[in-house]
Amino acid sequence: MGRSDHAIEAVDLRRTYRARTGWLRPTRTEVEAVRGVTFTVGRGELFGLLGPNGAGKTTTIKLLNTLLIPTSGTARVCGFDVEKDTREVRRRIGYVFGGDRGLYDRLSALDNLRYFAELYGVAPREQKRRIAELLDLVGLAGRERERVEGYSRGMRQRLHIARGLLHGPDVLFLDEPSIGVDPVAARELRRTVADLAATGTTVLLTTHYMAEADELCDRIAVIADGQIQALGTPSELRRRADGRRVVEVEAYGVPESAVDALRGLPGVRETAVEARGALQLLTVHSDAHVDVQGDVLRELSGIRLGRVNSREPTLEDAYVAIVSAA
Amino acid sequence: MRTVRMLAIGTLMHVKQISRSPFELAIALVVPVVQATLAVYLFRSGGEEHRLLEAAVGAGVMGVWSSVLFGSGGAIQTQRWMGTLEMIMLAPRRPVLVILPITIATGLTGIYALLATLLWGRFLYGIKLDFAHPVAFVVAAVVCVVALGMFGLLLASTFVLMRNANALANTLEYPVWLVSGMLLPITVLPAWTSPIAAALPTTWGARALREATSGGPVWPSVGICLGVSLLCLVLGGLALTHVERRARAAATLALA
Numbered sequence: 366m367g368r369s370d371h372a373i374e375a376v377d378l379r380r381t382y383r384a385r386t387g388w389l390r391p392t393r394t395e396v397e398a399v400r401g402v403t404f405t406v407g408r409g410e411l412f413g414l415l416g417p418n419g420a421g422k423t424t425t426i427k428l429l430n431t432l433l434i435p436t437s438g439t440a441r442v443c444g445f446d447v448e449k450d451t452r453e454v455r456r457r458i459g460y461v462f463g464g465d466r467g468l469y470d471r472l473s474a475l476d477n478l479r480y481f482a483e484l485y486g487v488a489p490r491e492q493k494r495r496i497a498e499l500l501d502l503v504g505l506a507g508r509e510r511e512r513v514e515g516y517s518r519g520m521r522q523r524l525h526i527a528r529g530l531l532h533g534p535d536v537l538f539l540d541e542p543s544i545g546v547d548p549v550a551a552r553e554l555r556r557t558v559a560d561l562a563a564t565g566t567t568v569l570l571t572t573h574y575m576a577e578a579d580e581l582c583d584r585i586a587v588i589a590d591g592q593i594q595a596l597g598t599p600s601e602l603r604r605r606a607d608g609r610r611v612v613e614v615e616a617y618g619v620p621e622s623a624v625d626a627l628r629g630l631p632g633v634r635e636t637a638v639e640a641r642g643a644l645q646l647l648t649v650h651s652d653a654h655v656d657v658q659g660d661v662l663r664e665l666s667g668i669r670l671g672r673v674n675s676r677e678p679t680l681e682d683a684y685v686a687i688v689s690a691a
Numbered sequence: 692m693r694t695v696r697m698l699a700i701g702t703l704m705h706v707k708q709i710s711r712s713p714f715e716l717a718i719a720l721v722v723p724v725v726q727a728t729l730a731v732y733l734f735r736s737g738g739e740e741h742r743l744l745e746a747a748v749g750a751g752v753m754g755v756w757s758s759v760l761f762g763s764g765g766a767i768q769t770q771r772w773m774g775t776l777e778m779i780m781l782a783p784r785r786p787v788l789v790i791l792p793i794t795i796a797t798g799l800t801g802i803y804a805l806l807a808t809l810l811w812g813r814f815l816y817g818i819k820l821d822f823a824h825p826v827a828f829v830v831a832a833v834v835c836v837v838a839l840g841m842f843g844l845l846l847a848s849t850f851v852l853m854r855n856a857n858a859l860a861n862t863l864e865y866p867v868w869l870v871s872g873m874l875l876p877i878t879v880l881p882a883w884t885s886p887i888a889a890a891l892p893t894t895w896g897a898r899a900l901r902e903a904t905s906g907g908p909v910w911p912s913v914g915i916c917l918g919v920s921l922l923c924l925v926l927g928g929l930a931l932t933h934v935e936r937r938a939r940a941a942a943t944l945a946l947a
Contacts (some may be wrong), residue, residue, distance in 0.1 A: 382942055432777055434940045455783035466774030471711040472704060480704040483697040484782035484789065512711075528778075 371441075372536050372567035373406035373429060378438035380424050398424040400591035401438070406569060406584075408535075411562040413582035414571040417688055421591040422571040423462075426538050429569070430460050443535055456486070459529035459537045463544035465521060470514040474505055474524050477513060478531065485532040499527040503557065519550035526557060536567045543577060555581055575681040587687045595687045599680055606650075606678035606686050609634065612658050614647040615671030623664060630660045635689045644671065650678070650686060694788060701792030702799070709762065709800045716803065723754030723804040724811045730874055731816060744821065747812035748904050749874040752897045754804020755839055756867060760860050762797020763843035767850040786935040787844065787928035794843030798836040805832065827910070828903035834913050835896030838920030842892045844927035848934045873897045892920040 380399040385391050399421045406412040416422050427433040429440050431451045439446065445453040469477050475496065482492045500506040503523035513521065522542060529537060539558065543551040551574075558581055562568050572578055578585050579599045586596040595602055619638065624647070627636050632655030637648045647665075651657040658675050678686075709715055727750030734746050770776040770793075779789050812818035822828045849859065869875070870884050871893035877884065888894045895916035902909045 430781065432781060432939060433942055434936070452783045455781060460778070460781055462774070464774075466772075467778050468773070469704070469708050469775060470773070471708050476704055476707065480701060481778070481782075483700045484779060484784060486693075486783060489693070489696065 370407065371405040372408045372410070373404075373412075373440070373442055373569060375405070375425070375429065375440045376403050376438055378402040378425065378428055378440055379436045380421075380428055380433060381436045398591055399428065402588070402591070402593055404586055404593060404596060406567060408567055409562065409565045410583050411558070411568045411570065411581055413578040413585040414569065414588055415573075415575075415578055415585055415684060416571075416588035420588045420688075422588055423540055424591075425588065426460075426540050426569065426571060430458055430538050431455055432460075456532070457535045459532070459534035461525045461529040461537065461539050461542055463522065463541035463546075465518060465545075467525060468513050468521060468528070471512060473510050473512055474500070474516070474527075475509040477524065478509075478528060481528050482531050487532050495531060495533075496527075499530055502530075503527045504553070519546050522546050522550070522554065523557075526554070530561075534566065536569065537561060539568060539570045541571055541573065543572065543574060551577070575679070575684060579680045587684060589688045594690070602683050602687070603678070603680050604683075606683035608653050609650050609678045609682065609686070610653045610655075610657075611676050611678050611682050612649045612651065612661055613672075613674045613676070614649070614661060614665065615673070616645050616647055616665060617643060617669040617671070619645050619647060619665070619668055623668065626664045627661060630657055630664070631655065632657050635686060637685055637689070648682075648685070650682065697784075698788065698792055698795075701789075702795045705793050705796035706799050709796060715800070719754060719758055719800060719803045720807045722757065723750050723808050726750040726753055727808040727811060731812070731818075742905070743812065743816065743818045744904055745901055746874065747808045747818055748805070748900050749897065751805030751808035752835065752873050752893075752900055753868050754808065755798065755801030755836060756871075756873070756893055757864060758801030758804060759794065759797045759839040759843040760846065760864055760867070762800065763794045763847040763850060763860075767793075767847055780935060780938075785928070786931040787924075790847050790927075790931060791840070791844055791924075794847055795837065795840035797843055798838075798840035801839065802832070802836060822904050823906035824903045824909055827913075828900065831896070831899035831903045831909055831913050831916075834917055835900060838892040838896050838916050838923075841920040841924040841927065845923045845930065848927050848930035867891065867893055870894070871897050890919065892916050892923060895919060 378399055379397070379401055382396045382398055384394045402421070402425055414422050414425060424433065428435050429442060429447060431447050431454050434448055441447065442454045443457045447454050469480070478496045478499070479492065482496065487495055497506070500509050503526055505520060505523055505527065508520070513524065516524065526542070543554055546554060555577060558568060558570065570581065582599060584596065584598055585602055587594045587602070595605060624636055624638055627633060627649055632651045633649055634652065635650040639646045639648070649657060649661055658673070662673065727747050730746035730750050731743055734740070734742050767776065770779070780786065782789055809820060813820055870877070870880065870888050871891050872888065873893070877888050877894065895912050899909050899912035899916055902912055
């Protein structure tokens with residue numbers, strides 16, 4: 366197997382989930398989760414995969430890390446085909462996902478790491494040193510003999526990362542690792558990820574958090590509806606929102622009809638509504654040369670409003686623009 | 692050597708994980724004792740007072756079987772819930788080496804049931820632990836546990852593929868108790884069950900333990916039990932490789 370310049374190569378990857386429900390009159394359903402995804406990730410690159418829920422991020426990661434077989438298309442990791450050279454790929458990759466699951470709760474962190482070190486083929490005489498090193502790296506040294514069931518979510522996430530790095534993988538897949546993690550822990554996690562990339566580990570990261578992607582990633586692919594909608598460096602993607610202006614309005618009880626009316630205003634390109642408790646945050650994208658703020662406030666007259674802000678677009682706005690256009 | 696080490700550490704970790712669950716421990720200890728109690732009264736009413744130790748051992752073996760059956764099905768399902776199934780299947784190992792420690796661990800934790808029924812019989816009903824072949828009994832118990840673990844591997848290969856593995860496990864518990872002659876002699880069952888019984892390692896394991904308890908040629912049963920279970924290991928290993936690929940195609944390693 367020749368050494369490839371790319372750590373990851375995906376060519377026209379597709380994955381369809383088929384399900385059957387009912388016995389007497391079975392109903393078959395098909396969902397195309399990934400529809401022709403093509404991209405490459407260079408060795409040592411930190412590559413972000415961004416997209417809304419159900420966009421196909423996790424499915425793409427699982428196709429690349431051998432947990433799923435592609436319906437069609439091909440993918441190679443470190444030059445090895447994910448379908449045919451499964452074990453070779455697995456030797457070279459680590460997989461970490463966000464959330465509480467994926468660990469043996471009734472075992473200690475040390476036992477979890479010992480078990481996975483055996484499974485992942487870490488040489489017995491290296492295990493002790495490697496585990497100590499990783500516990501230090503993720504800040505769990507001194508707590509390793511406690512059962513995982515008593516760990517906070519942040520601690521579990523750090524243990525996940527230590528587990529993913531046990532065998533010194535060339536490529537690390539991080540699937541929303543900062544989900545549900547408090548801001549301080551998330552910052553530490555970002556530092557760990559950046560350090561890993563700096564030492565030559567290729568990282569494929571999926572996240573919902575723009576700031577995280579902006580801070581960490583060399584390149585970002587925005588995926589929506591199972592297809593890559595945009596791919597480039599964060600500054601290249603930010604330029605996708607060039608020529609736009611963003612008005613943000615905090616409001617309470619905005620009816621759908623008012624949002625529709627905003628969409629019809631001259632110069633308005635997109636609108637989005639995000640619920641934040643009792644508050645709704647209205648985001649209105651418009652052409653930069655058109656001042657829509659007055660029109661927007663006029664349409665919302667009679668509705669209780671909070672802060673109103675007009676600003677330059679950010680990476681998040683670019684992301685919204687890309688996903689909305691999908 | 693490293694594979695043996697991996698299997699041993701994997702088994703130890705899964706024994707720890709199972710043994711630290713109060714729920715699983717309670718099930719492993721209480722249900723076999725209830726079954727043994729029923730068996731003792733059945734044997735007494737049938738005028739077979741001399742076979743009470745057999746009742747205790749038989750109920751214990753039923754407990755080992757339940758542990759393996761629900762352990763293999765339940766453990767796969769539990770691991771799916773815990774999100775660990777994907778993580779262990781992602782290891783660069785043959786699937787059989789990943790799953791075998793789990794099923795052997797379920798056999799080992801089934802020993803709790805056997806010990807519970809023996810102690811219950813001794814202290815509550817005064818049943819003397821007077822084994823015809825005490826050494827053979829210990830050997831047969833170990834072989835029975837390992838054999839059932841290997842049988843569990845064959846079951847697990849189907850459980851990896853099925854999202855509702857517990858449903859299959861529920862239907863297998865009682866028929867295998869009956870057909871294997873864990874409490875009743877298989878001679879009283881219809882003739883058509885004999886080939887099924889002969890193919891099950893549970894039949895030979897239960898028979899070896901019964902012979903070690905009340906007398907009889909233990910070693911042939913132990914040998915056949917080991918042979919059948921090794922066949923299960925080979926078949927389970929082959930099936931798992933196939934099934935792992937199908938699970939990746941059908942996306943059944945995870946919950947969603």
